[in-house]
Amino acid sequence: MTRETEVDGPEDAAPTSFASPEFAARYGVKPAMSRTRKITLGVVGLCVLGGVVGYIAWNQANPAVQATVVSFTTSTDSVTVTFEVDKPTDEMLECTLDAEDLQGNIVGSANVPVSAGRSKEDVQTTVNTTAAPNTVVVSSCVKG
Structure with missing residues (x-):
């Protein structure tokens, strides 16, 4: 009895999605961002935005001429x-x-x-x- 060899196609070479179980089993799952990190990034973003708005407002309120x-x-x-x-x-x-x-x-x-x-x-x-x-x-x- 002879077996025919199967040729792997591109669809067999890699998982079809990063969310597939095969991908997760092989490479692991990246944990979601923690609540503390989300809050910290939000506060830092608001501080930067507030600084930019304040700088623009100060320059508009106090023109050079x-x-x-x-x-x-x-x-x-x-x-x-x-x-x-x-x-x-x-x-x-x-x-x-x-x-x-x-x-x-x-x-x-x-x-x-x-x-x-x-x-x-x-x-x-x-x-x-x-x-x-x-x-x-x-x-x-x-x-x-």
């Missing part, structure tokens, strides 16, 4: 404004001023250079407008 309108005088076709800029001493900036009417529409705009040399600078300028302005705001200050 701040500009504030001190006073302004309006006429029918212009507004004269005095504004104060707090900035690093060695930076030259360009601040954009927007004049707005009663409805909040922008009726005039001006880009004003702020020179380097002092950390607190008071600047006065006149913004020409297309209609009677109601207020003026410093919309941005960027490095110039």
Whole structure:
């Protein structure tokens, strides 16, 4: 009586799943993460997240450059404004001023250079407008 030799196919070479009993019997089962470890990782993750949120909030609340309108005088076709800029001493900036009417529409705009040399600078300028302005705001200050 002759026996035919069987050829092992790829399906016979390894278990079909990492969860199969043959795999577990051969290599063992990795224990699940303990409750203490899960809680510790959760607390550490929350602390890291809280630190990142706190850092971002602190930087947004305390910008390196701040500009504030001190006073302004309006006429029918212009507004004269005095504004104060707090900035690093060695930076030259360009601040954009927007004049707005009663409805909040922008009726005039001006880009004003702020020179380097002092950390607190008071600047006065006149913004020409297309209609009677109601207020003026410093919309941005960027490095110039």
